[in-house]
Amino acid sequence: MALKPIDNALLLPPETIKLGVNEENKTAESLPPSADPIIDYISSENLEPISDPESKIHGLVEELDSKDWTKVCESLNDVRRFALYHSLLLLPILEKVILVAVKAMKNPRSALCKTSIMASSDIFKVFGDQLLDSTINAFDNLLLQLLLKASQDKRFVCEEADRALNAMVKSMTPLPLLNKLRPYVSHSNPKVRAKAAITISKSVSKMGLEGMNEFGLVSLVQMAADLLNDRLPEAREAARNIVTSIYEAYTRNEEQKQESWQNFCQSSLPPIHAQSMVKITGSP
Structure with a gap:
C-alpha cells in the first residue's frame, strides 16, 4: 500500500503553523528598528587639517557618492576641512562637491541635510566670488536649495540654512549676488520670497550708490x-x-537732497508706491 506524503506543516513547531506568510512578515516588520547613529555637528573652529590631503583628495568624490549616508556625512566634513585648510586641492572638483551637497540637502535625513548646509557655509567663506565663475554652474541649484531649506519647518535645518545664507552675503560681492537673487523675489512660495528679500536687503546694505546704479537704481x-x-x-x-539703505546711499552725497529723493521716487514709481517710499524714509 502506498504511503501518503507527509505534510511539511506537521514538522513545524506549533507557533509557526499558526502564522501565515503575511503574518510572519508583519511580525518582522513590527520589530523596533536599530537606532540611527549619532552624527556630530562640528563647528568650523573645531575642524582640523587633513594629515595627508594629497592622497585623501583622490577618493573624496567617490566617498561622497557612498550609499551609506553616515559615510557621506563624514565625507562632507572632510570637504569642510579641505575648504578651510587645503582649498587649492578642492578647487578643481568644487562643482562636483557642490552637486553632492545639493543632493544631500534634498535627502529626507535631517542630519545629512544639516551637514551638507554646514559644508556650504565653509565653502562660501573660503571661495566667495569664485563660486560665481562661469565654470561653477551648480551655484544656482545651491542657492535655491538654501532658500528652500531656510523656508521649511524643521527649525534646526532652517537656522543652519540662514547661517549659510549669511555666510554667502558676507563673502560675496553684492552686485553679482543680487543678480542671482533677483528671480527669487517672484517665487511662488511666499517663504522663499521672504528669505530672498532678507538676503537681498543684507546685500544692498553693503552697497554704495555706484553699485546700486550699476544694478539699476530704478529696478531696485x-x-x-x-x-x-x-x-x-x-x-x-x-x-x-x-x-x-537706498535712501541713505542716495542722500549721502551732498548734491542729493531729500527733495531730490522724493522726486526720484515719484518719477520711478506709481504715486501710491512713491508715497510709501517717502513715508518710510521720513522725507517731507
Whole structure:
C-alpha cells in the first residue's frame, strides 16, 4: 500500500503553523528598528587639517557618492576641512562637491541635510566670488536649495540654512549676488520670497550708490516697492530695510537732497508706491 506524503506543516513547531506568510512578515516588520547613529555637528573652529590631503583628495568624490549616508556625512566634513585648510586641492572638483551637497540637502535625513548646509557655509567663506565663475554652474541649484531649506519647518535645518545664507552675503560681492537673487523675489512660495528679500536687503546694505546704479537704481526701488505689499511680514520688513539703505546711499552725497529723493521716487514709481517710499524714509 502506498504511503501518503507527509505534510511539511506537521514538522513545524506549533507557533509557526499558526502564522501565515503575511503574518510572519508583519511580525518582522513590527520589530523596533536599530537606532540611527549619532552624527556630530562640528563647528568650523573645531575642524582640523587633513594629515595627508594629497592622497585623501583622490577618493573624496567617490566617498561622497557612498550609499551609506553616515559615510557621506563624514565625507562632507572632510570637504569642510579641505575648504578651510587645503582649498587649492578642492578647487578643481568644487562643482562636483557642490552637486553632492545639493543632493544631500534634498535627502529626507535631517542630519545629512544639516551637514551638507554646514559644508556650504565653509565653502562660501573660503571661495566667495569664485563660486560665481562661469565654470561653477551648480551655484544656482545651491542657492535655491538654501532658500528652500531656510523656508521649511524643521527649525534646526532652517537656522543652519540662514547661517549659510549669511555666510554667502558676507563673502560675496553684492552686485553679482543680487543678480542671482533677483528671480527669487517672484517665487511662488511666499517663504522663499521672504528669505530672498532678507538676503537681498543684507546685500544692498553693503552697497554704495555706484553699485546700486550699476544694478539699476530704478529696478531696485521697484523691487522694494513690490515687496512692501508682500503677504509675509518678513518680506515687508526686508523691503523697508532695502528702501532705507537706498535712501541713505542716495542722500549721502551732498548734491542729493531729500527733495531730490522724493522726486526720484515719484518719477520711478506709481504715486501710491512713491508715497510709501517717502513715508518710510521720513522725507517731507
